Amino acid sequence: MKGKREGMRAEESMGAEEILRKHGLSADGLQQSKSGFTNALFLTEDAVVKIFTEPGGAGFQKESWFYGNIAPSYAPKLLGAGEDYLVLERIKGEGLFRAWRHMTDAKREDTVRCIAEINRELNRTALPEGMPLFDPCRNWGKKLLGRMETALGKLRLNQGVPEELGRRAAEFIRANAGLLQEEALFLVNPDLHFDNLIVAEDGKLFMIDFEMLEAAPADYAVHVWNRMEIHPFNYANEEDDPLTLPEDYRFLMTWVRKYAPELFAYPKSDVRIAMYSLVYELELLCDFPKAVNPVERIGKYLEGACG
Structure with a gap:
């Protein structure tokens, strides 16, 4: 029922690398997170790349608006954005x-x-x-x-x-x-x-x-x-x-x-x-x-x- 995505498709991995480089960020150590329920999540030491399965969907629109307009102390910083992805600060922790x-x-x-x-x-x-x-x-x-x-x-x-x-x-x-x-x-x-x-x-x-x-x-x-x-x-x-x-x-x-x-x-x-x-x-x-x-x-x- 959780609908979690499994595996790292090669094109998604390459896309995450390109996204990071586009925003001047390192892709060293890039790996896929197992925490993604519906979207693809990729991690480096300092960043999270979130690639949406529905780029124009409600979830993407809501999250893009939030990170683009609200900067609360309880949320990661927005490092970059595109038509189907967000790049966010990776919070070191558990x-x-x-x-x-x-x-x-x-x-x-x-x-x-x-x-x-x-x-x-x-x-x-x-x-x-x-x-x-x-x-x-x-x-x-x-x-x-x-x-x-x-x-x-x-x-x-x-x-x-x-x-x-x-x-x-x-x-x-x-x-x-x-x-x-x-x-x-x-x-x-x-x-x-x-x-x-x-x-x-x-x-x-x-x-x-x-x-x-x-x-x-x-x-x-x-x-x-x-x-x-x-x-x-x-x-x-x-x-x-x-x-x-x-x-x-x-x-x-x-x-x-x-x-x-x-x-x-x-x-x-x-x-x-x-x-x-x-x-x-x-x-x-x-x-x-x-x-x-x-x-x-x-x-x-x-x-x-x-x-």
Whole structure:
């Protein structure tokens, strides 16, 4: 389900070398990263070349805008850009999935505090004007509910979710539709899982992926952490997947609530977050109807929000 690219095609490697030289950067030690989920990532000692599979796609447009216009302290520096690639500063350090399993609970808690600060700073970033991908429309909740209904319709056809569970999910969504009429939208990263965070050698935390940025309610970011607490391995890269254990994440949501209380200040916050989580899982099941983990998570969301 992770859709990770495998292997280094010769033309991609040559393309990365040419890109680096074009921007006056060394290609010495060039190698492909295994952390890329959909795009090709190449590393040198000082730079990361990210070659997009969809050059004109939404992810490329969002990330190009972010690196080209925003220079936050929590993101790598932009070293170069083209029609289908970005060249970024390589942060010396360790991915948070790997670092997390060696941390004490006290250190993990402090790391969540840092993530909350990064998320808060991102939310304060002004939405770009005249860019349809971030259009702060007032029917955000209606669009999300439409996605849920579309996914449920597909799942009824391909039997991608147990009938009783699908019925409960549909009833829950329709009963709580009014909670998603949101008037204030922010710049949100709903993909802020630990494979998109790096702990630098000096201990500073960096965010490294902005392809899924959205104009959304601030609490929309929470559903990724909600999911991680149940099945964190779903977001781990290939090397860290087998060593990523749910018990290491048992306090994750407790700490998120402690250090990002503003994300839980909405009426019926748990219900809203469950709805965000449900639409993710339902759409995932449309692509992978035999997957077990999304079905298990749907049950947990409904139990938690309705219990």
